[in-house]
Amino acid sequence: MRIRRWRLATAVAVLVALPLAGCGRADDAGGDSGGAGQAVGAGPAKGEIAVWAMGTEGEKLPALAADFMKENPEAKVNVTAVPWDAAHQKIANAVAARQTPDVSLVGTTWMGEFAKTGALDRTPDGLIDKASFYPGAWDTTEVKGASYGIPWYVETRLIYYRTDLAAKAGITSPPKNWDELKAMATAMKEKTGAKSGFYLQPGKTGSWQSVLPFAWQAGAELTKGDAFNLNSPEMTEALSYYQSFFKEGLSVTDMDPGATEQEFIAGRMGAFISGPWHIGLLKEKGGPAFADKFAVAHMPTGKKAATSFVGGGDLAVFKDGKNRDAAWKFVAWLAKPETQAKWYGLSTDLPAMKQAWDDPKLRADPMLKTFGAQLDDAKSPPAIPNWEQIAAAVDDQVEQLCKSDRSAADAAAAMQQKATSIGTGA
Known part of the structure; x- marks a missing residue:
């Protein structure tokens, strides 16, 4: 899309x-x-x-x-x-x-x-x-x-990254796991002047689509049978990793989501997650000279997988x-x-x-x-009637996670409580 x-x-x-x-x-x-x-x-x-x-x-x-x-x-x-x-x-x-x-x-x-x-x-x-x-x-x-x-x-979804900035930061190959992704984001921030080494959605509407891949990479299952399983250790681990990019200043919370292309093209963003539509957008807005300055990479491998949305x-x-x-x-x-x-x-x-x-x-x-x-x-998320309401609850907790000191465990517990109160609708 x-x-x-x-x-x-x-x-x-x-x-x-x-x-x-x-x-x-x-x-x-x-x-x-x-x-x-x-x-x-x-x-x-x-x-x-x-x-x-x-x-x-x-x-x-x-x-x-x-x-x-x-x-x-x-x-x-x-x-x-x-x-x-x-x-x-x-x-x-x-x-x-x-x-x-x-x-x-x-x-x-x-x-x-x-x-x-x-x-x-x-x-x-x-x-x-x-x-x-x-x-x-x-x-x-x-x-x-x-x-x-x-x-x-x-x-x-894949990782879009600036190949020229990666080279300047000493990154010679795309990140293959969580540690390498964090290292790339840190190098992009410290050595290229990028404001966001790796931009992640800070709880805006639709941020669940960025969070879930990390949850799946950690081995999380969103449901068990007919019950939700959003407060598992694997989900908590994924939320903690996601939050760390904000705690360490590698991602920002004050960027207009509509500014993704201009921030990336201007070099103020080293990398971000998105779908195939951004290939054409970046080439169109960046012009012919920009086409060779970015590439895409697979999602990183967590403890269990390298899953995407x-x-x-x-x-x-x-x-x-x-x-x-x-x-x-x-x-x-x-x-x-x-x-x-x-x-x-x-x-x-x-x-x-x-x-x-x-x-x-x-x-x-x-x-x-x-x-x-x-x-x-x-x-994909579970095919349940109430998924859209569950997604909104996840977005709310991700926003608190990224913009405050809320712990990953508390956010996961709140997601689980809200999802359970909403129910699957099945």
Whole structure:
């Protein structure tokens, strides 16, 4: 997702989830559990297929859908572009009124919420090979053992760093573990004059996406069974490490998140964490001469792993849609490797299907190859209905952690208490 979309999506994350479960269908309120959905009929797609897509996807999808309609001349795909900041409520209202489209792009962290309503159709048996997708991406579609869609596109997070400043600081290779990351940040700060050796989000909205990779790297599990596990020793260790960058003056708390590019280009920031959208932004704003001054690196290895965050968008089919078979045929077509590779050319959205990464455009770009490699070890938060509220609680504690003397243990305990009081919503 591009940065403008990420800001809108994270703003939506603070919305309190609507009480949709009460609007569920009488036969399946609370969602299905386990298994696969009814098979799709043979033959080409026919009839009208109503599709909602957000942001740039909504603008670009009609061009791709035209190819589908050439292959399926009796089908007509009607795409409605929906702004990301209105998408959650629009889908929620449509579910409640049982006036949904056939297909919609759904934010990965919304899947648990909408699956609980019983509004999403389970992925048909035999339609999609889950092994073809990156595991972390496929996991975003699964709720209680059942899949409710396919991953359409993905993004993950890497470390962006100034190669020229790293050389000046005596860093000859990207950091491979927590100790090396701290050493790079310290050298960047002390030897290059960077205000932030390594910028981390100081508890602003969406900071949970930066914190969770360190938690997973330390071996933390966010849930155990049906209970939260946010106050584990591993989570506390990750929070303490995250906080240390602020305690040691290696990251700042007073920077406008919108200033990331200018601070990095100006050399006031040595490194930061972000997704693939920043490649284009930095090249555009930095100009041709800046393209050789930065690189990306894998997330560092903690005690257990070198895991990153996986986000993106899933495609879901609604039970109240009017053309189920054609909807799933369109979704399956969008999941083909050749379609996903062509979609990257139109949108720069990274493919969720591994085989699509064999496309020459993706193979030839060393930065994109690094993102592709990171996707082999990337996770998503648990697919639970109340995740957006839990995320807001994590953000609140991270802000206190970064801007005060609050201990990591106290922050973890507060996260656990708040999450437990909210509940999973399952």
